[in-house]
Amino acid sequence: MLFLVRMDVKIPHDLPAAQADEIKAREKKYSQDLQRDGRWRHIWRVVGEYANYSVFDVQSNDELHQLLSQLPLFPYMDIHVTPLANHPSAIVQEGAPG
Ligand SMILES: O=C(O)CC1=CCC(=O)O1
Numbered sequence: 001m002l003f004l005v006r007m008d009v010k011i012p013h014d015l016p017a018a019q020a021d022e023i024k025a026r027e028k029k030y031s032q033d034l035q036r037d038g039r040w041r042h043i044w045r046v047v048g049e050y051a052n053y054s055v056f057d058v059q060s061n062d063e064l065h066q067l068l069s070q071l072p073l074f075p076y077m078d079i080h081v082t083p084l085a086n087h088p089s090a091i092v093q094e095g096a097p098g
Contacts, residue, residue, distance in 0.1 A: 001057070002041075002084040002094060003064055008051040011076045026072040034067065055084075 011020050034040035042055040058064045061083075068079055086093045 001059065001061075001064075003056045003058070004082040004084055005054045005056055005064075005068070006046075006051060006080045006082075007054065007071075007073075008049070008078040009073055009076060010050075010078065011073075015076075023072045023076075030070070030072060039067065 011023075031040060031043065035043070039056060039058055040054060041057050042053075044053045046052060056064055056067065058067065064081065068074065068081075071077065084094075
């Protein structure tokens, strides 16, 4: 199942820089581990914003919720999830047998 996820990062200004840097380092490792195992398919920066659009490929809503809620930056992000389905005009159908 594919999901488009927008994450807006809102780190409080009074969070000490060293603590913010440590959380961001953990976030990067967590994200890259999920990218390597294929569940975090894409991550794109939104131009001019501290936000990203990501595509996740997971088995269920519950799995996505678990992955997102374990993000180190989770307490400091607004997250919006859009479930994706195949478009009938797409020349490649995601998830269809090859
Ligand atoms: O910087 C961001 O957009 C938040 C984020 C998600 C994964 C990551 O490494 O940073």
